[in-house]
Amino acid sequence: MIKIIKYFFESLIIYLFFFIIKLIGLSISRTLFSLIFKKIGPIIKSSNTIKKNLNIFSNKISEQKKREIELNMWSNYGKTFVEYMFLKKFRKENLHINIEGKKILDEISHNNKPVIFVSGHFANFELMSMEITKNKINLATIYRPLNNFFLNPLMEYLRKKYVCNKQIKKGRSGIKECIEYIEKGYSVALMIDQRLGEGDRVKFFNKKAHTTSLPAQLSLKYNLNIVPIFIEREHKDSFKMKIYEPINTSNFNNKSELTLKLNQILENMILENPNQWIWTHDRWK
Secondary structure, three states: OHHHHHHHHHHHHHHHHHHHHHHHOHHHHHHHHHHHHHHHHHHHOOHHHHHHHHHHHOOOOOHHHHHHHHHHHHHHHHHHHHHHHHHHHHHHOOOOEEEEOHHHHHHHHHHOOOOEEEEOOEOOOHHHHHHHHHOOOOEEEEEOOOOOOOOHHHHHHHHHHHHOOOEEEOOHHHHHHHHHHHHOOOEEEEEOOOOOOOOEEEEEOOEEEEEOOHHHHHHHHHOOOEEEEEEEEOHHHOEEEEEOOOEOHHHOOOHHHHHHHHHHHHHHHHHHOHHHEOOOOOOOO
């Protein structure tokens, strides 16, 4: 009961924020909520988890640098929060994003053969699936529903309407859905950077972490290429999205070898811009 009350009042505050955001517009809201999240983020979420994760990432980071990365992460968090109210605008326009490797997307669309897209929670991660579908690729994307069931319906609505209308709930039932979509000719997109309790323990920044092996399992079973994607927020809140060369999974002997490779790719993405990865997840628990 206490949790329900907490979720209810939490959702009221967030819906009020969304109303204010729509009222004052994208540009001012980004600036305002960047500041708000930098102030309240460290209070709501424990900085200890972030610092622990940053120590695993690199034991050579100074306390000042850790603080800088943490504040930049919260700033990006705040801007991404705002941008949920403007997904319709991003759906209709292309000026906000530059895609490196668009030719790869065009080839996937032309070949009409499914692939597995993988990435992590960088910048505004929702825009990756949006751009894939804008390039006329049939796509189903795996997502984790919000714990707050007062907020989750809105998020599901926004994702289905503006990001990707084929949404698969994370979990065992979702694996069955993935297979069904692949057999219908759909590509599948998923994030591989969160801890998965039942996942394999695979090295990630020199320490083993529970890691999803689903991309490896699906790609090996159905002989599908894996296509990593990275997105980065740039100056004046434009975005750069990089499409990596497809990974031919027939070159790997087993799912463990392939999953390790994907973790290494994810590591390089984080190294490219540690300020925009979400460090709040207890990745190495």
